[in-house]
Amino acid sequence: MSVEAGAQAPVIEIRGLRKTFRDFWFRPVAEAVNGIDLTVERGDVFGLLGPNGSGKSTTIKMVLGLLAPTAGSVKLFGLSPRARAARARLGYLPELSYLHPFLTARETVMYYAGLSNLDRKTAKARTAELLEQVGLAENANRPVGGFSKGMARRVAFASALVSHPELLILDEPTSGLDPIGTREVKELIGRLAADGLTILVTSHQLFDMQDVCSRVAILSHGKVVGSGRVADIVAAAADKRHALEDYFVARLGAGQEGAK
Amino acid sequence: MKDSFILAWRALVRGHVLALLLVATALAHAFLPKLIRSDGTAEGWREMFVRAVPGAAYAFIAVTILACACGFFAQERERFRLSLTVVRPVSAFGVACGKWLALCAVAATALAFSGLLTACRLADAPRCLHHYAPRLPSTAVCAREALAAYLADPQTPESVKQAPRSAVLSLLTNKELDRYDVVRPKTAIDWPFDAALAAKGQEVIVRVRFATQFERRAPFEGQLTFGPYSAPVKHSTQSVLDIPLAEGTTNAAPAGAATVDLHFANTSGETVMLRPRRDLEILTPADSFRGNLVRAGLQMFAAIALLAAFGLFLSASVSRPVALFTATVAVLVALMAPSVVAQFPDEMDTKFTERFGLAVSRLICGLTSTVGEASPLSDLATDTCIEWSALVRGLLVNVLALPAAFLAGCAVVVRRKPLANNT
Ligand SMILES: Nc1ncnc2c1ncn2[C@@H]1O[C@H](COP(=O)(O)OP(=O)(O)O)[C@@H](O)[C@H]1O
Ligand SMILES: [Mg+2]
Helix, strand or coil, rough: CCHHHHHHHCCEEEEEEEEEECCCCCCCCEEEEEEEEEEEECCCEECCCCCCCCCCHHHHHCCCCCCCCCEEEEEECCCCCCCHHHHEEEECCCCCCCCCCCCHHHHHHHHHHHCCCCHHHHHHHHHHHHHCCCCCHHHHHEEHHHHHHHHHHHHHHHHHHCCCCCEEEEEEECCCHHHHHHHHHHHHHHHHHCCCCCCEEEEEHHHHHHHCCCCCEEEEECCCEEEEEEEHHHHCCCCCHHHHHHHHHHHHHHHHHHHH | CCHHHHHHHHHHCCCHHHHHHHHHHHHHHHHHHHCCCCCHHHHHHHHHHHHHHHHHHHHHHHHHHHHHHHHHHHHHHCCCHHHHHHHCCCCCHHHHHHHHHHHHHHHHHHHHHHHHHHHHCCCCCCCCCEEECCCCCCHHHHHHHHHHHHCCCCCHHHHHHHHHHHHHHHHHHHHHHHCCCEECCCCCCEEEEEEEHHHCCCCEEEEEEECCCCCCCCCCCCEEEEEEEEEEEEEEHHHHHHHEEEECCCCCCCCCCCCEEEEEEEECCCEECCHHHHHEEEEEEEHHHHHHHHHHHHHHHHHHHHHHHHHHHHHHHHHHHHHHHHHHHHHHHHHHHHHHHCCCCCCCCHHHHHHHHHHHHHHHHHHHHHHHHHHEEEEECCCCCCCHHHHHHHHHHHHHHHHHHCCCCCCCHHHHCCCCCCC
16 A cells, blocks of 8 residues: 555655754754755655755755654655665665775675665676776775775765665765766766656755756755756746856845845 | 674674684683693693683683674764665664674684684593582472461560561571581481482482581591492591492382482481581583583573673664773673672661662672573583583573563664764
8 A cells, every 4th residue: 555655655745844953951952954845756856955054964864764853744755764665765875975994895785785685696786787887896896995085975876776766865975076076976867867766966066956956945044945946947047057056045045034 | 684794794804803802712722721820630720721711711702792792883873874774674673683693603703712722622521510409498488487487486586577578588598508407426317319310320429518617527427328329438638528329229219209318327426517408419420521611602602692782782872982881880780799689688677778779689680690690611610511401591591582682672772863963
């Protein structure tokens, strides 16, 4: 029944989501997410954009079920994020890809393949294919402890993709990468989107996101201050090249006025 | 579970934990024997060796495994890696089990290595022996009977009658443990033992201990008879007297009886005093030293498996330093609890706080009893056969029941506690 429901339900449905971080004495220290509503439909490349500290990562952690919301609800494929069936259908790339330093690249991807219940033969083939795709085939048997940041990110990418997820959640996939690395990531996102994956991606680098996202929401101080289809935003903009940036600055300004 | 096991195993092997344990064990076996100063006899040396060398290896393995367990979840949590695992369709219990099994596998490998070295060095050790105590009514039953007699006695002071039942009972229980049987000159006494021990054709040894300061070293002479067996007794000055019985009498063990009496006729002119519950045992040969070594190894393994599960539970709940600290304190408390319980046999005049402390100590003793009562090293050192019944009970509790509870707790904590950090 849940699978049936999942087929029609939006991939991600967020309603009235709030998160207040509290210290040891339960005093609030940060209102990281302040009542947001979002819907990500099948096939979207959804950009969750906003300056540092606007609550993007916190939102994603609640979508993944790693953090419990203070209020509001999150539904993944119409299910609770803690449901195993929901977890089986997503891939996640964290902001910082901490890997187990003593594993090789191949073992790392194989480990996550195993956790996603791929059988050994499929996992092997899939791992080889993905390492080839992210350009790590030559370094597959080196421990990831000695990898550069970009290489580690690519291992994490391969791990996120190993289970053929329907939904890919990418937290700042381009941060800390050089321009070439950034372009590679953007191309990869484009290819995955063309294959029909639904992608939720966060970034504070708007210029990069304009060509890959189909829809965006602008987050500021834990609130959605603007959202829409990228095509519409670009159509309405005077400077097409920097359409998203201009929109962002405008909405941010409006959001701050509203807050006053 | 399999993947979690492989990951944890690789962490332990590539983090050189296994190598450390194997090297430390080898070093202990190579150098510690040189430090042993024994009484010169082969048995004395063997006893010292078992307590010192495999003992040191055991302690080192246990501490290392506990320390690793305390860091396992905590490290993964701090480094954000755990969240990458739990967003996958896995059961947290399976993840915890995998880590625990890896710790157990490493501990088992190191223990097996230590056991192998021990077996090589002590290749000519004698067989171990079953130990049987007299089949007396349980101390609790005796204490209850004694209490009933006290209460019925009009001469008993009112204060005793009004004291808390449990306190008086525990006092009487301890008194029963130390009760002496008095055998006057030219009289005899019977102590019941398991009838199966009197089956024809086996070796039977009666062991009498003279360990208390009240024991006189005066003549202990007479005749011991046990079913078809008998032997004369003549005490010299040992503190432990082993009397092998020989087949010879015609009185066969009565068919169908549960117990057969060990009959002692005191032929000397002196009174003999013995505590039947502490000073008297019948020994029969069990299997080889190697068999006993394997069983001792299993008992040590059970204790380490429990420690590993406990450490994992702590590391899932708190950070590594806190987990290490808590584990150290908990282990010390568990080691001290039995002596606390033993030193406060009577609760006659204890205050509430004392009673609370005692209750906690009792609880810890109860939970760790299968570990606390097992003494694999001293049993091995004294050629005491480790009985399968006790061993299996220990394995069920310490390798199955308690770890399952700890790992289930682990799974709950991993699912409930927020996993995200500030990044
Ligand atoms: N574990 C935490 N404890 C307290 N405050 C936190 C925690 N995580 C995030 N925050 C705060 O919540 C806000 C949003 O953080 P985050 O979601 O990481 O922002 P972003 O990913 O958009 O840069 C920030 O002000 C941050 O300081
Ligand atoms: Mg962030």
